[in-house]
Amino acid sequence: MKYLTLPTRYSAEGLREFCFQVFRRVGVQKEEAEIVADSLIQADLRGVDSHGVVRTAIYLKRIESNMINPFAKVEIESESEATVLVNGNNNFGSVVGTKALQIALEKAKNHGASIVGVKASNHFGTGAYYALKAIEQDMILLVMSNASQTMPPTGGIRPFIGTNPLSIGVPAGKQLPFILDMATSVVARGKLIVAAQKDEPIPLGWAIDKEGNPTTNPHEGLEGSVLPVGGPKGYAISMFIDILSGVLTGAGYGRYVNNMYENWEEPQNVGHFFIAIDINRFIPLQQFKNRMDQYISEIKAEPKAKGVNEIFIPGEIEHRLVIDRQANGIVLPAKVAEELNEIGKRYHLDLASYRFDQKIKREA
Amino acid sequence: MKYLTLPTRYSAEGLREFCFQVFRRVGVQKEEAEIVADSLIQADLRGVDSHGVVRTAIYLKRIESNMINPFAKVEIESESEATVLVNGNNNFGSVVGTKALQIALEKAKNHGASIVGVKASNHFGTGAYYALKAIEQDMILLVMSNASQTMPPTGGIRPFIGTNPLSIGVPAGKQLPFILDMATSVVARGKLIVAAQKDEPIPLGWAIDKEGNPTTNPHEGLEGSVLPVGGPKGYAISMFIDILSGVLTGAGYGRYVNNMYENWEEPQNVGHFFIAIDINRFIPLQQFKNRMDQYISEIKAEPKAKGVNEIFIPGEIEHRLVIDRQANGIVLPAKVAEELNEIGKRYHLDLASYRFDQKIKREA
Numbered sequence: 001m002k003y004l005t006l007p008t009r010y011s012a013e014g015l016r017e018f019c020f021q022v023f024r025r026v027g028v029q030k031e032e033a034e035i036v037a038d039s040l041i042q043a044d045l046r047g048v049d050s051h052g053v054v055r056t057a058i059y060l061k062r063i064e065s066n067m068i069n070p071f072a073k074v075e076i077e078s079e080s081e082a083t084v085l086v087n088g089n090n091n092f093g094s095v096v097g098t099k100a101l102q103i104a105l106e107k108a109k110n111h112g113a114s115i116v117g118v119k120a121s122n123h124f125g126t127g128a129y130y131a132l133k134a135i136e137q138d139m140i141l142l143v144m145s146n147a148s149q150t151m152p153p154t155g156g157i158r159p160f161i162g163t164n165p166l167s168i169g170v171p172a173g174k175q176l177p178f179i180l181d182m183a184t185s186v187v188a189r190g191k192l193i194v195a196a197q198k199d200e201p202i203p204l205g206w207a208i209d210k211e212g213n214p215t216t217n218p219h220e221g222l223e224g225s226v227l228p229v230g231g232p233k234g235y236a237i238s239m240f241i242d243i244l245s246g247v248l249t250g251a252g253y254g255r256y257v258n259n260m261y262e263n264w265e266e267p268q269n270v271g272h273f274f275i276a277i278d279i280n281r282f283i284p285l286q287q288f289k290n291r292m293d294q295y296i297s298e299i300k301a302e303p304k305a306k307g308v309n310e311i312f313i314p315g316e317i318e319h320r321l322v323i324d325r326q327a328n329g330i331v332l333p334a335k336v337a338e339e340l341n342e343i344g345k346r347y348h349l350d351l352a353s354y355r356f357d358q359k360i361k362r363e364a
Numbered sequence: 365m366k367y368l369t370l371p372t373r374y375s376a377e378g379l380r381e382f383c384f385q386v387f388r389r390v391g392v393q394k395e396e397a398e399i400v401a402d403s404l405i406q407a408d409l410r411g412v413d414s415h416g417v418v419r420t421a422i423y424l425k426r427i428e429s430n431m432i433n434p435f436a437k438v439e440i441e442s443e444s445e446a447t448v449l450v451n452g453n454n455n456f457g458s459v460v461g462t463k464a465l466q467i468a469l470e471k472a473k474n475h476g477a478s479i480v481g482v483k484a485s486n487h488f489g490t491g492a493y494y495a496l497k498a499i500e501q502d503m504i505l506l507v508m509s510n511a512s513q514t515m516p517p518t519g520g521i522r523p524f525i526g527t528n529p530l531s532i533g534v535p536a537g538k539q540l541p542f543i544l545d546m547a548t549s550v551v552a553r554g555k556l557i558v559a560a561q562k563d564e565p566i567p568l569g570w571a572i573d574k575e576g577n578p579t580t581n582p583h584e585g586l587e588g589s590v591l592p593v594g595g596p597k598g599y600a601i602s603m604f605i606d607i608l609s610g611v612l613t614g615a616g617y618g619r620y621v622n623n624m625y626e627n628w629e630e631p632q633n634v635g636h637f638f639i640a641i642d643i644n645r646f647i648p649l650q651q652f653k654n655r656m657d658q659y660i661s662e663i664k665a666e667p668k669a670k671g672v673n674e675i676f677i678p679g680e681i682e683h684r685l686v687i688d689r690q691a692n693g694i695v696l697p698a699k700v701a702e703e704l705n706e707i708g709k710r711y712h713l714d715l716a717s718y719r720f721d722q723k724i725k726r727e728a
Contacts, residue, residue, distance in 0.1 A: 080476030082446035083645040112444030113479040115639075117646050140612070153663050155672040160663060168604050173486045178607065180600040212669035230593035236544040236678040239663075240532050243542065248504070248646045258434055275479075275639060281447040282612045291611045295618055299524060300516050300605075301697050305576035308519040314600040 007355035008337050009329040014354030015053055016041040018344065022056065024340075026063055028070040032328045039094040039125040042132075044330045048181075050190040051126045054336050056343060058260060060082055065264055068092055068122055074099040081111050085249060086118045090267045093124030097143075097190040100274055101130045105139055108268040108276035117244070118272040119251035121259050123147070127167020128181040128318070130274070135169045137179045140277040143167045146252070146270060147243040148259040151185055152225045153239070154232045157212025159225045160254060163189065165240035171279075173289030175296040179315025184238035185226045192218045192226065245271035268339070329356030371719035372701050373693040378718030379417055381406040382708065386420065389711040390427055392434040396459045403458040403489040406496075408694045411685040412545075414554040415490045417699050420707060422624060423456070429628055432456055432486055432615035438463040441483075445475050449613060450482045454631045457488030461507075464638055465494045469503055472640035481608070482617035482636040487511070487624050491531020492545040492682070494638070499533045499541045502649055504641040507531045510609040510616070510634060512623040515549055516589045517603070518596040521576025523589045524618060527553065528605035535643075537653030539660040543679025548602035549590045554592065556582045693720030 010018075016037050023033035037057065044052030062068040072089035074096050079085070084103050088096030099119045107114035123129075127143045134141030147162030161182040170178040186206050195202050195218035204214050207221030215221050228234025246253030251271025258268045279288045300311050332340070337351065344351040376381075380401050387397035400423065405708050408416030426432040428478040436453035438460050443449070448467050452460030464482045471478035488494075491507045498505030511526030534542040550570050559582035568578050571585030579585050592598030610617030615635025622632045643652045664675050696704070701715065708715040 006698040030461070078645065080645045082472075082478065083642070084645050099710070108446075111475070112447035113477070114446065115477040115641060116700075128487065134674070140608075152669075153666060153675050155668055156663075156666040157669050158667060160666055166602075168370070170607050178604065180604055182597050182600065208669075212667075229597050230550065232678070233546050233593050236532075236546065239678065240542065240544055243534050243659070245423035247639075247659055248643065248652060250647050253655070254662055277479060277612075278444075278447070279612065280689070281442065281444045282449050283614050288612060291617070295607070295611055298618055299520075302517060302520040302524055303522060303576075304519055304520050305572075311517050311519040314596070314603065 006337050006341055007352055008334055009331050009356040011329050011356045012041050012045055012326055012352055014356070015044065015330060018349060018351060018354045019053060019056055020339070021349050022060070022343055022347055023070075025349070026060060026070075028063075029236050032070055032092060035095050035098050036092050039098075039129045042129055043126045045322045045325045046126070046128060046318040047218045047325075048126050048128075048318070050188060050301070050328075053340060055123075055125075055334070060343065062122070062260065067264065067267055070095070076103065082107070082114055084114065084116045087114060088118055088121035090120050093122035093145075093270060093272075094129065095144075096121040097124035097130055097272055098133075100272060101133060101141075101143075104141070104276040105134060105137055108139060108278045112278050112281040113341065114274075114276045116274040117249035118274070119249040119269070120267070121251070121270045121272055121313050122268050123270060124272055126181055127165050128169070128179050128315070131167045131169025131181065132177075134276060135171045135179070137170050138279060140171075140279060141167075141169045141271065142275040144241040144245055144265070146242045147255050148257045148268070150189060150226055151228050151235070151238060151256060152208070152212070152216070154235045157208065157225070158210065161228075161235070161238045161242055162257060163226065164238045164245070166237070166241060170292065172292035172296060173286075175293045176313065176316055176319055178292070178313060179295075179318065181315070181318075182229075184228055184234045184241065186229050186234070187226070189222075189226050192221045196222055199275075211341065225345040241273070244273040249273070370403060370698070370701050370705055371716055371718040372698055373695050374718055375693050375720045376405050376409055376690055378720070379408065379694060382704070382713060382715060382718045383417060383420055385713050386424070386707055386711055387434075389713075390424060390434075392427075396434055396456060399459050399462050400456050403462075403493045405694075406493055407477045408489050409686045410490070410682040411493075412490050412682070414552060416694075417704060418608075419487075419489075421703050424707065426486070426624065428446075431628060431631055434459070438661070440467065446471070446478055448478065448480045450480060452482055452485035454484050454486065457486035457509075457634060457636075458493065460485040461488035461494055461509075462497075463634055464636060465497060465505075466603065468638040468640040469498060469501055472503060472642045473555070476645040478638075478640045478644050480638040480640070480652075481613035482631070482638070483613040484631070485615070485634045485636055486632050487634060488636055490545055491529050492533070492543050494680070495531045495533025495543050495545065496541075498640060499535045499543070502535050502643060504643060505533045506639040507636065508605040508609055509636045510606045510621050512621045513607070514553060514590055514631070515592050515602060515618060516572070516576070517597065518592070518599045521589070522574065524605055525592075525599070525602045526621060527590065528602045528609070530601070530605060534656065535653065536656035536660060537650075539657045540680055540683055543675060543682065544662075545679070545682075546593075548598045548605065549593055550593050550598070551584070551590070553590050556585045560586055605637070608637040613637070616727075632639070
């Protein structure tokens, strides 16, 4: 079938298969290609489009430039009863992260809890990807990662720390699980990019220009820095994530975490940090789930501010997006669809054949 | 010696001895009285006056009302290689916290890392008190605690979660250690109290009134709620601290953490959560310290915004206050000195005799 214009609506399964095939044809092995594709599509399903299939191009470019080594073995470098240091040897971040997570969960099951530090990794996608996998196994997970420089320290004027993300997953019973997944900036840099494209002002407090002055101009903000959430509090949390993920593991930290888009001389050397907790070692799992259900239902029943229809728990809005996008497909910006289409052509894959098909909708 | 007015400047050693003697005369045993006094005075030294000797009166009142049991045994309720559940049995929060910390540090030394949950505790003072003790033993510590209701969830209008604090301590080499100690609110409730006393407006974003409307009136804010730092991000972090400290340990959570000042029917049932990490299990301690020194010196050397004289690392400002207050004494608000003086009279202690003596100043 021929299309006059490229479709922009795709099924999650279609996009996952497309990305999987792309990575396979670059030579990535099956298990690794599945992880990377799955992690990208899950981000799109959850509405974190900045971490979705839009990243396919940069991942490919870094493989082609030998900045990511998809054949590297993810290795345990040292280990004690409760700790593991993992060397990612520069494989995909999501591959390294997924293997580190498996190690963390297994160790926590055996010893009650575990702490896994990771070095020599790359951008690992969303933290929620790992939090959800831990929840599936009834475990509590804290996961963090450092990132290349985008935010100044409090009092500074240029990027020094990353918007180092923190994600936490906690299972519940009948209620949805608790899934926190946040950058340590006031807002994602992506929001400035969107505002810049539309030439719309941004609220004061999101960013500073390159001289360190507060700005409402998104172009100036992009040339400058985004700001840490809560001022010194966000700065301190971001720094602590950098310490655990980078300083402690032997990965890069501060200026030594290389920018995925700008540095083509050496690998990123991103670090991650996982803390896994076996709930049963504290209270029986079912009792914990009942308490979580009680807690969540009490929060949701709280009186609401004017104009607020519902109080959400962390992860709930994303969960609804997943349901919506699984039913109705993922709509890509035309530019992203075109970029994926060009990638597909190089590997004899027709992106349009993975489009969302109205006929498979149950409601239709 | 007689004073026409009560002195307000006291030496840290003097205040520590005064508080120690007060608790001893109430019947608290030596070790416990030392911990409680030390924790209060350290808060005053670090400039966290809201958690300092000003709390002596409420602690005494709760002992006298059988809301705190200073004779309770702090017990290990269950244990695995990497985890411990501690039952505080309603002793002082700082006594329970200090014993839980000792357990956490010892376990981390033996097994690489440890996670200690605590239930049936009370307000445990500042998190920095524990972070500093861990740093003295070259360990990394994350410590958190839940607290009674003061903040609404995002979209809510009345207090549901506490300003649940998070503290993190990381040793460095020649540089000062990293010490983060923050509440999950935009600002401490104490700042509203100060503004209310002066009848000064507060910035928009600090608090909402009891109908949930943003307010610049500190009186309305105190009747309403303080707000989480960074909106939904602070709400989520506070909730996660409540989950780990309360839901997981069997302590109270949400509305089941009782208010120290208002509830005289039953103990607070506060929960805490400690994560201790033995640095050597990841990289050699000296190498870690060198990396921390490098990191900190690079941050401090960053170009500064107009009007900024110095970039601080978390804990640095408090460290300078300690040096100043150790040299020049701690100045108490007249009201606090009077309250302590009244307490002293009940136990035949003369507060004024613990005043700061200019003669012991080396500079004099």
